[in-house]
Amino acid sequence: MSVAREGGCACGAVRYRLTAEPLFTHCCHCLNCQRQTGSAFVINLLIETDRVELLADLPHPVDVPRDDGSTQRIFRCPTCQVAVFSQYGHPGVRFVRGGTLDDPAGVTPDVHIFTRSKLPWITLPESAPAVEVYYDSKALWPATSLERLGSDGTRTRGLPPESACATSCHGADTCLVGSRSLRA
Numbered sequence: 001m002s003v004a005r006e007g008g009c010a011c012g013a014v015r016y017r018l019t020a021e022p023l024f025t026h027c028c029h030c031l032n033c034q035r036q037t038g039s040a041f042v043i044n045l046l047i048e049t050d051r052v053e054l055l056a057d058l059p060h061p062v063d064v065p066r067d068d069g070s071t072q073r074i075f076r077c078p079t080c081q082v083a084v085f086s087q088y089g090h091p092g093v094r095f096v097r098g099g100t101l102d103d104p105a106g107v108t109p110d111v112h113i114f115t116r117s118k119l120p121w122i123t124l125p126e127s128a129p130a131v132e133v134y135y136d137s138k139a140l141w142p143a144t145s146l147e148r149l150g151s152d153g154t155r156t157r158g159l160p161p162e163s164a165c166a167t168s169c170h171g172a173d174t175c176l177v178g179s180r181s182l183r184a
C-alpha cells in the first residue's frame with residue numbers, strides 16, 4: 001500500500017488513517033447491520049485498534065442493542081453522529097465502516113457473511129466466499145493476518161483465551177476466535 005487509507009465522518013470532525021492493510025474485510029448481510037445502517041449490508045474493514053490512527057476528534061462510543069440481547073459498541077462522531085467504526089467484544093480490533101473511507105471503492109469484501117438474511121435482490125459476486133452465518137478465520141484469513149493478531153504480543157493484549165471467547169464476545173456474530181462459540 002503506497003498511501004494509507006483515510007476516512008472520516010460527514011462533518012469532518014472525526015478523521016482517521018489506517019496505518020496497515022485491513023486484516024480482512026467483511027460484507028455483512030445480518031439484520032443487525034441492516035438496521036444499524038438503514039441499508040442492505042455493511043462493509044467492515046477489520047484492523048487492529050492501534051492501527052487506526054485518529055487525526056482529529058475522538059469518536060464517542062454508543063452501546064447499541066442487538067437482536068440476540070447483546071450490545072455492540074459503535075463509535076460515532078460527537079458532532080454529526082456518523083458511525084465510523086464498531087467493536088464487537090474484542091477491544092484489540094476495530095470494524096471500520098467501509099462507507100466512511102475517502103475512497104470506498106478501494107476495498108473489496110473478502111467474504112460475504114450472514115447471507116441467510118441477505119436481501120433477495122442482491123446478487124453476490126463469484127469472486128468472494130459467501131457463508132450463511134459466519135466462518136472460521138483460521139480457514140479464510142491470509143496467514144499474515146492471522147499472524148498479526150495471533151503471534152505479536154503487543155497486539156494480543158486483551159485478546160481472550162479461546163476458552164473464554166463465548167463469554168467475552170457474548171457469542172457475537174463476529175467472534176474473532178472462531179465459529180465454535182456462535183449461536184447457530
Ligand SMILES: [Zn+2]
Nearest residue numbers: 009011077080
Ligand atoms: Zn462528524
Ligand SMILES: [Zn+2]
Nearest residue numbers: 028029030033
Ligand atoms: Zn452484521
